[in-house]
Amino acid sequence: MTEAVPLLIADGVSRSYGRHIGCCDVSLTLWEGEVLAVVGESGSGKSTLLNCLSGRLSPDAGRISYRRRGEAAPTDIARLRPVEIRDLSRSEWGFIHQDPREGLRMAISGGGNIGERLMAVGNRNYAEIRSAAETWMGRVDLALDRIDDRPTGYSGGMRQRLQIARNLVSAPRLVFMDEPTGGLDVSVQARLVDLIRRLVDDLSLSVILVTHDLAVARHLSERIMVMRSGEVLEAGLTDRVLDDPQAPYTQLLVESILL
Amino acid sequence: MSAAPGYNFAYLDEQTKRMIRRALLKAVAIPGYQVPFASREMPMPYGWGTGGIQITAAIIGPDDTLKVIDQGADDTTNAVSIRAFFARVAGVATTEQTSEASVIQTRHRIPEVPLTEDQILVFQVPIPEPLRFLEPRETETREMHALRDYGLMHVRLYEDIAHFGEIATSYAYPALVGGRYLFDPSPIPKFDNPKLHQSPALQLFGAGREQRIYAIPPYTDVVSLDFEDHPFRIQSWTQPCALCGAEDSYLDEVITDDRGGRMFVCSDTDYCVSRRAGLRNGEAAE
Numbered sequence A: 001m002t003e004a005v006p007l008l009i010a011d012g013v014s015r016s017y018g019r020h021i022g023c024c025d026v027s028l029t030l031w032e033g034e035v036l037a038v039v040g041e042s043g044s045g046k047s048t049l050l051n052c053l054s055g056r057l058s059p060d061a062g063r064i065s066y067r068r069r070g071e072a073a074p075t076d077i078a079r080l081r082p083v084e085i086r087d088l089s090r091s092e093w094g095f096i097h098q099d100p101r102e103g104l105r106m107a108i109s110g111g112g113n114i115g116e117r118l119m120a121v122g123n124r125n126y127a128e129i130r131s132a133a134e135t136w137m138g139r140v141d142l143a144l145d146r147i148d149d150r151p152t153g154y155s156g157g158m159r160q161r162l163q164i165a166r167n168l169v170s171a172p173r174l175v176f177m178d179e180p181t182g183g184l185d186v187s188v189q190a191r192l193v194d195l196i197r198r199l200v201d202d203l204s205l206s207v208i209l210v211t212h213d214l215a216v217a218r219h220l221s222e223r224i225m226v227m228r229s230g231e232v233l234e235a236g237l238t239d240r241v242l243d244d245p246q247a248p249y250t251q252l253l254v255e256s257i258l259l
Numbered sequence B: 001m002s003a004a005p006g007y008n009f010a011y012l013d014e015q016t017k018r019m020i021r022r023a024l025l026k027a028v029a030i031p032g033y034q035v036p037f038a039s040r041e042m043p044m045p046y047g048w049g050t051g052g053i054q055i056t057a058a059i060i061g062p063d064d065t066l067k068v069i070d071q072g073a074d075d076t077t078n079a080v081s082i083r084a085f086f087a088r089v090a091g092v093a094t095t096e097q098t099s100e101a102s103v104i105q106t107r108h109r110i111p112e113v114p115l116t117e118d119q120i121l122v123f124q125v126p127i128p129e130p131l132r133f134l135e136p137r138e139t140e141t142r143e144m145h146a147l148r149d150y151g152l153m154h155v156r157l158y159e160d161i162a163h164f165g166e167i168a169t170s171y172a173y174p175a176l177v178g179g180r181y182l183f184d185p186s187p188i189p190k191f192d193n194p195k196l197h198q199s200p201a202l203q204l205f206g207a208g209r210e211q212r213i214y215a216i217p218p219y220t221d222v223v224s225l226d227f228e229d230h231p232f233r234i235q236s237w238t239q240p241c242a243l244c245g246a247e248d249s250y251l252d253e254v255i256t257d258d259r260g261g262r263m264f265v266c267s268d269t270d271y272c273v274s275r276r277a278g279l280r281n282g283e284a285a286e
Helices: A046-053 A082-091 A110-120 A126-139 A156-168 A186-203 A214-220 A238-243 A248-255 B014-029 B050-059 B077-089 B138-146 B151-164 B190-196 B269-285
Strands: A008-017 A020-030 A035-039 A061-066 A093-096 A174-178 A206-211 A223-228 A231-237 B065-070 B103-107 B120-124 B175-177 B181-183 B202-207 B212-216 B222-224 B251-255 B262-266
Touching: A008 A046, A020 A046, A020 A061, A020 A223, A020 A231, A035 A046, A035 A214, A046 A174, A046 A206, A082 A093, A082 A110, A093 A156, A110 A126, A110 A156, A110 B151, A126 A156, A126 B151, A156 A186, A186 A214, A206 A214, A214 A238, A223 A238, A223 A248, A231 A238, A231 A248, B014 B050, B014 B202, B014 B212, B050 B077, B050 B103, B050 B120, B050 B202, B050 B212, B065 B077, B065 B269, B077 B103, B190 B222, B262 B269
Parallel strands: A035 A206, A035 A223, A093 A174, A174 A206, B065 B103, B103 B120, B120 B202
Antiparallel strands: A008 A020, A008 A061, A223 A231, B175 B181, B175 B222, B202 B212, B251 B262
């Protein structure tokens, strides 16, 4: 099913913070409908990489190209104007933060949070926005009677599901997820992983998933990249890397986790 | 009447007035854009109209006639004080009649009598940024203005409809100027928003504490935001003004006793007074 041209190509992406290295010479290719997990310990450069890829941070070196909807060839995102990045990031892209408070507007009701992207791209019909909000509340298993409540009154798991709905309402092709299950208790995590997997399948989303949880990576991703100190140590099919790790660090990582 | 000695004409020094006029020219050139200016300390607290008073000081001349209104009334503390201030430091003529004024400084209302090309309306603005309570970061709101990225404003209107069944925002109702900049028309009731549209008079907005000036040049489009299925509507009342019988003016509810007695009267006192005078003359002529 893969098309001849990848959706996202990163080539030698580096970003440092003064003397501290964020990520160093990272290259990757993401195809349409594929889930790529980026794993590694805290400070390994996963989030820096994710922020570079999603246009939230500009890399010091390297090139990131994204193939926009309806276009045959990828475009260098460094050449896009700020307004184009903004349009991409709320139509074709989604970004799920670890802390839902960063991705949600806490002073706006659940329905308003979901509808924001639709209004941002110019929908001016209340009934349409409302019905899209209701549909998406249902799709992420949120009770419909909470639609006019603010997320301040939601539990952690509900907030995360609302954040997912808010991103998916614009039918994005590529979703960046930064530790989407972090900070939730185990049973809520399991339900959330199920939900994400269902939505990814239904909508054939491409996902770049940053996580330190190998179990989450194994459940959701087809391919995996292991990072440490800003560099990619090992990459390949998820099952292959986790069942038969080659790099010593990956072996350590796999051994240290109860799978 | 001449200005009190010891003050430069209209209180501010000439360099300050020049600076404000430059900001005003830029504001008129880019309708609805918030121009920063070096707001001065004025002999009154912030929130009492320091932005409006600085604009008035910068544009007023010895031949001008000044009218000041506060909530539509000429006889409230703020209006009386500012009128007295300019009478003292600029020696200008003052009036309570809308049609006789060349400069009108206002808080919370636009006069009911249609303005003309020979008049300038100066608004006192507490919060110039319409996106302030939706997006607290000023760096972000500036970028949103630069990119004409105003979907967020509709989120607020969405919230109104979701919670109250209609757009409940009744004052400081957001509008788009000249098809480009979203702006906050200061806390005027949305009843007055249609008067901003294609107004023959120059409209200037000054926010002293926030150090911003913006403007709507004469005959500029001003469109209030709404949804297709929830169009913009102004307030309406079930009864006319209890004093002058006007059915086309903005009415204040006045409590008359402690047993639930109330009446609705025009908020624009000049409009109400002149209508009553007209009625009396009409009766006398019969």
